[in-house]
Structures are given as structure tokens and as C-alpha cells.
Amino acid sequence: MNNALLAANTAGYTMPPLWRILTKSGYFTGLCGAIGATxxxxxTVRPALRAARTDAAGDVAVLRHRSARFLAWSGVLLLVTGYLQLAARVARAGKGTPFGDALAPHRIWQFLRAPAAKGAWIPQGTVYLAQNLVLVLTAATLVALFAPAARRRLDALAGAALPLSLGTTLVAAVPATRPKNTDAVVDLALDQVHIVSGTVWLGGLALLVALAAARGRLGDAAGPLWADLWRRFSLVAMVCVGAVVVSGLWLSWRHVGAVDQLWTTGYGAALLVKLLLVLGLVAAGAVNQFWLTPRIAQTRRANDTASLLHLTLRHFPKVVWGEVALGLGVLGVMPFLTGSARTEAHSAHAASSAAVFSAGAALALALAVSLYATVKASDALARRPAATATV
Structure with a gap:
């Protein structure tokens, strides 16, 4: 009976082709590199480097150089994945256009210059043209950091690339037609909140593990510097977690009408895998917040240089590498979130109401309170006697 129900419900689910899986996952990986790193x-990185002790000048130079290289390669990745994503849009828009043919520049140009659809205030291709112009400008700004002369202006170039990288996704969200209702507007807004907060979270983790890989070139004074880096990013990650959860709850409610649709529909199964991966990320973050971060603070206060280096550059990065692996899993499952579980299960479409928005506001407030309590609990653990900070 359950197998029959699953077969019936997933009959409306379309498995994305391989090129769609690779291009979409690759594109969001590129966004993680550009948005998350900048x-x-x-x-996190620039404030910590500026606040570093004078005896850590050599470590600061190493981390600045490595940050510049990471940002430069992020620009290359964004440029390549952005082009492939644009070709994928052409293949999806055309009737039976093979992905290989969609890679041709003249087909892409035809797609970008197509006239507006009936009822549209702007051609969809024009929106994508504007988006990709911003994308190219972002990539060029980042790629410039390969040049030694440009690396001396790292702060300025990274600062310029930050709003441009955000524009890469925000411009693409501009609707070519007027949204049908308030729910459609909220969908657009929270979808971008979900993308930006998720890419900052995952891209930030990737940047920090890349910087931690330079530990062999760092001196004994790097411990306090890295303690400050992890502390600052923990706060950034916590904000991202809150934004991902709030926006994810809305988007999940819009596409899933009942809990059992998480395992009886194709969309729901993909979403369930994503939720489990995100829970793993949150659990790893909790380990950092309640166990590693307090011990780093205690060890730093005790001036235990050897233990501080071990915690910040050996132990902590291992946990973060696990988070990066889970993040790659999230990016890998995203292309499978096509359609809607509600549609597959033939259930009613989601429609908001004052009660729904009130419940959402209450959940957001409860989440904010819980995150604040998490920070306070972590601070309280950090103030415990240093004897508890055994590595």
C-alpha cells in the first residue's frame, strides 16, 4: 500500500537531467565562493587581522595573501559556473534545445535579447543580461587579486566585490511580471534571504578552512589571532542559521502540505535529505559553540600557547571540514528540489493568512531568543575555570 502511494505521488516528479544537476550545484557553489568569501x-577576517598583536605581523601577511588567492579563485569559479548556469537557462527555455547547443554564444545572445512575454514589464532575458553583467564585474574584481599589485589593495577590492556578489543573485530575482499576490512577493524575498544566508554560511566555512590549511607557515602567535577569527565567524554563522531556518520554514510550508509528503513525494524526499544535512550542520555548529569556543576562550585566558594552537588550528578546523562536507551535500541535493510536494500529492496550494504570519513572527522571535540564549550560555561556559579546558 505504501509503495503504491509513493509511486502515485511521485508520478508527477521529474528527475532533473545530469547537466541540470551539475550546473545548478556548480552555480550555487560559485555563489558560496563569491558571496560567502567576501x-x-x-x-571576520579583516577585523581580526587588524586587531592582531604586533608579534603576529608575519601571520597576518600569510593570511592576507591566502585570502587574496582564495577570493581570486572564487572569481574564476563564479565566472565558469555562471556561464554554465546561463547555458542551462537557455536549454530549459528552448524547446528541446540540447545543453551542448545551448553553450553556443549566439544561442545565449538570442535568449538574452528575446522580446518580453505578454504581460511582462521587462523581457526575462534582459533581467538575466543585467545579472550576468554584474556577475562578470564581480568575477573581474576578484580575479584581479591574482596580480601582486592588486593584492596590496585587498581590502578595497574585497569591499567592492561584496555588494557586486550580492547583486549577482538579487538582480536575477527581479520579476519580469508583476507578482500575483503577497505570498509571491514573500516567496521572492525569503528565497533570496535563504540563498544569501546559506552562501555566506557555507562560503565562510570554506574560506576559513582554506586559511587554516596554512598553519604550517604560522608562528606561535597565531593562536590568539585564530581564536578571534573563530569567535567572530561564530556570530556571523549564528545570524545565518537564524535566517536560513526562518526562510526555510516558509519555503517548506509553501511546497509541502503535510509531514508525510516528506517521504511520499519526490520533492519531499529531496527536501528531507536537505533538512537532515542542515541539521548536521547545526549540530556541528552547536559543538563549536558549546564545547570548542568556550575551551578556546579558557585556554586563551590561561595563556596556554600550545593548547590554544592545537584547538584553533588542529581541532576546530577538523569540525569545520565536516561542516564543509555537509554543505557540499546540501549543494548537491538542491537541483532535485523541483516542482512541489503539494502538486505531486494533489493537495491544496498554500495560502497565507494573518494567523500564518502571526505564527511565523512568533517562531522567528522564539528562534531569536534561543540564539541569544545560546550566545549567553557559550559565554558562561567560557568564564568557567580554565582547569576545565583540558584539550
């Missing part, structure tokens, strides 16, 4: 550099 935001993390601005909010």
Missing part, C-alpha cells in the same frame, strides 16, 4: 572577509 562577506566573511569583511566581517
Amino acid at each position: 562577506v566573511t572577509y569583511a566581517t
Whole structure:
């Protein structure tokens, strides 16, 4: 009976082709590199490097150089994945256009210059043209950091690339036609919140593990510097977690009408896998917040240089590498989130109401309170006697 129900419900689910899986996952990986790295550099790396002790000048130079290289390669990745994503849009828009043919520049140009559809205030191709112009400008700004002369202006170039990288996704979200109702507007807004917060979270983790890989070139004074880096990013990640959860709850409610649709529909099964991966990310973050971060603070206060280096550059990065692996899993499952579980299960479409928005606001407030309590609990653990900070 259950097998028959699953077969019936998933009959409306279309498995994406391989090129669609690779291009979509690749594109969001590119966004993680561009958005996540620039935001993390601005909010975490640059402030920590500026606040570093004078005896860590050599470590600061190493991390600045490595940050510049990471950002430059992020620009290359964004440019390549952005082009492939644009070709994928052409293949999806055309009737039976093979992906290989969609890679041709003249087909892409035809797609971008197509006239507006009936009722549209702007051609969809024009929106994508504007988006990709921003994407190219973002990539060029980042790729410039390969040049030694440009690396001396790392802060300025990273700062310029930050709003441009955000524009890469925000411009693409501009609707070519007027949204049908308030729910459609909320969908657009929270979808971008979900993308930006998720890419900052995952891209920031990737940047920090890349920087931690330079530990062999760092001195004993790197411990306090890295303690500050992890502390700053923990706050950034916590904000991202809150934004991902709030936006994800809305988007999940819009596409899933009942809990059992998570395992009786194709869309629901893909979403369930994504939810489990995100829960794993949150669990790893909780380990950092309640176990590693307090011990780093205690060890730093005790001036235990050897233990501090071990925690910040050996132990902590291992946990973060696990988070990066889970994040890659999230990116890998995203292309399978096509259609809607509600449609597959033939259930009613989601429609908001004052009660729905009130419940959402209450959940968001409860989440904010819980995150605040998490920070306070972590601070309280950090203030415990240093004897508990055994590595």
C-alpha cells in the first residue's frame, strides 16, 4: 500500500537531467565562493587581522595573501559556473534545445535579447543580461587579486566585490511580471534571504578552512589571532542559521502540505535529505559553540600557547571540514528540489493568512531568543575555570 502511494505521488516528479544537476550545484557553489568569501572577509577576517598583536605581523601577511588567492579563485569559479548556469537557462527555455547547443554564444545572445512575454514589464532575458553583467564585474574584481599589485589593495577590492556578489543573485530575482499576490512577493524575498544566508554560511566555512590549511607557515602567535577569527565567524554563522531556518520554514510550508509528503513525494524526499544535512550542520555548529569556543576562550585566558594552537588550528578546523562536507551535500541535493510536494500529492496550494504570519513572527522571535540564549550560555561556559579546558 505504501509503495503504491509513493509511486502515485511521485508520478508527477521529474528527475532533473545530469547537466541540470551539475550546473545548478556548480552555480550555487560559485555563489558560496563569491558571496560567502567576501562577506566573511569583511566581517571576520579583516577585523581580526587588524586587531592582531604586533608579534603576529608575519601571520597576518600569510593570511592576507591566502585570502587574496582564495577570493581570486572564487572569481574564476563564479565566472565558469555562471556561464554554465546561463547555458542551462537557455536549454530549459528552448524547446528541446540540447545543453551542448545551448553553450553556443549566439544561442545565449538570442535568449538574452528575446522580446518580453505578454504581460511582462521587462523581457526575462534582459533581467538575466543585467545579472550576468554584474556577475562578470564581480568575477573581474576578484580575479584581479591574482596580480601582486592588486593584492596590496585587498581590502578595497574585497569591499567592492561584496555588494557586486550580492547583486549577482538579487538582480536575477527581479520579476519580469508583476507578482500575483503577497505570498509571491514573500516567496521572492525569503528565497533570496535563504540563498544569501546559506552562501555566506557555507562560503565562510570554506574560506576559513582554506586559511587554516596554512598553519604550517604560522608562528606561535597565531593562536590568539585564530581564536578571534573563530569567535567572530561564530556570530556571523549564528545570524545565518537564524535566517536560513526562518526562510526555510516558509519555503517548506509553501511546497509541502503535510509531514508525510516528506517521504511520499519526490520533492519531499529531496527536501528531507536537505533538512537532515542542515541539521548536521547545526549540530556541528552547536559543538563549536558549546564545547570548542568556550575551551578556546579558557585556554586563551590561561595563556596556554600550545593548547590554544592545537584547538584553533588542529581541532576546530577538523569540525569545520565536516561542516564543509555537509554543505557540499546540501549543494548537491538542491537541483532535485523541483516542482512541489503539494502538486505531486494533489493537495491544496498554500495560502497565507494573518494567523500564518502571526505564527511565523512568533517562531522567528522564539528562534531569536534561543540564539541569544545560546550566545549567553557559550559565554558562561567560557568564564568557567580554565582547569576545565583540558584539550
